[in-house]
Amino acid sequence: MRASIRDELVQRATQVFYQRGFHATGMDTLVAETGVSKTAMYKHFRTKDDLILAVLRFRDETLRNWLFRRMEELGQTPESQLLALFDALDEWIKGPGFQGCLFIKASSEFQDAEHPIYLQSAEHKRLLRRHFRALATTAGVENADLLANQLLLLKEGAIVSAHMKTTQYPAEEARQAAGALLSIALRK
Amino acid sequence: MRASIRDELVQRATQVFYQRGFHATGMDTLVAETGVSKTAMYKHFRTKDDLILAVLRFRDETLRNWLFRRMEELGQTPESQLLALFDALDEWIKGPGFQGCLFIKASSEFQDAEHPIYLQSAEHKRLLRRHFRALATTAGVENADLLANQLLLLKEGAIVSAHMKTTQYPAEEARQAAGALLSIALRK
DNA sequence: TTAAATATGTACCGATCGGTAAACTTTGAA
């Protein structure tokens, strides 16, 4: 029960930042929404930025674990797992509380290319990319780099378009496009 | 020379918000960066939100005008114009001062689905979508809606991936994917 | 049982937030 207050703070803060934004959320709001006193917060994290970094690390772990597991559950072969990315995405988008991608938001609120928060956000995307590329390679795709990057483009586009309500069925449309690209990549 | 101070304020404010973010930019910063006094600002715009809305309207006009013109210049047929979207995108991304999409940022800092800033941002994407769909229809694509949405997914994904440096050649990879989708859509 | 560790609430810090008031200067059209 010792370290759990810190964990609970991070988990609840993740939700608050996700729903309200980083700059728009003050430490007093965090106190009110998480139930953790400000003194305790600053005992665990030296600054607000440090807390945000912990939030991003937590989100990276949980989101990546969930996504990769869901892709495995929904697809038996590497090819179908790659397409299952968009089925999992669809679940996420249609699920409760979806508000876009926390890392896109973080990197756009902290744009400085050397800012730790920007770097941490970018790292998450790079880890996704690596996983997709490994799957593409296993599936026998020749240019696995290209396909992995393109799947990532479709994924990010779907998340943004879902958040901005540009399209009604972003994940489905992304999946259809991904299927076309995948079958082309496997045909040669 | 009368109305031009308002215009200059909007244009300079666009750059400041783009480079530094909306919540992160205070009105005093705006005074310092635009050279326009706070009194004058509040004579033209009742609130900061109103100024942001004017910024988004200005950006929507200039960006859409530039993009559509560039697509026409770079492509002779509707098909090649659709692909030229990604050539123009490439120019933008590689050009000076690129920091992602102002509308994605605005909608993620003002997430409330009924907030005027969110609605204004979403409108920009809808106008792009309409244009792409019209081009796809002219090109003879059967399911123009689907293709237009997929091109938009690739475009948004490329912008985000460029901003987060996930991929080195986002526009090129998006263009290649778009070419594949387009040729499939025209084949039937 | 007790003492250290770890919470808490409250009050506060200087700086900045969005926004206003008022007195003064520049500008442009009749």
Place this chain on the structure above:
DNA sequence: TTCAAAGTTTACCGATCGGTACATATTTAA
């Protein structure tokens, strides 16, 4: 040339910002 419109500077408002001090309560391990 004159005068109102539109600009500026400066000072200010209450609220909130990120962050700290301190005295008190609760938890936990010996």
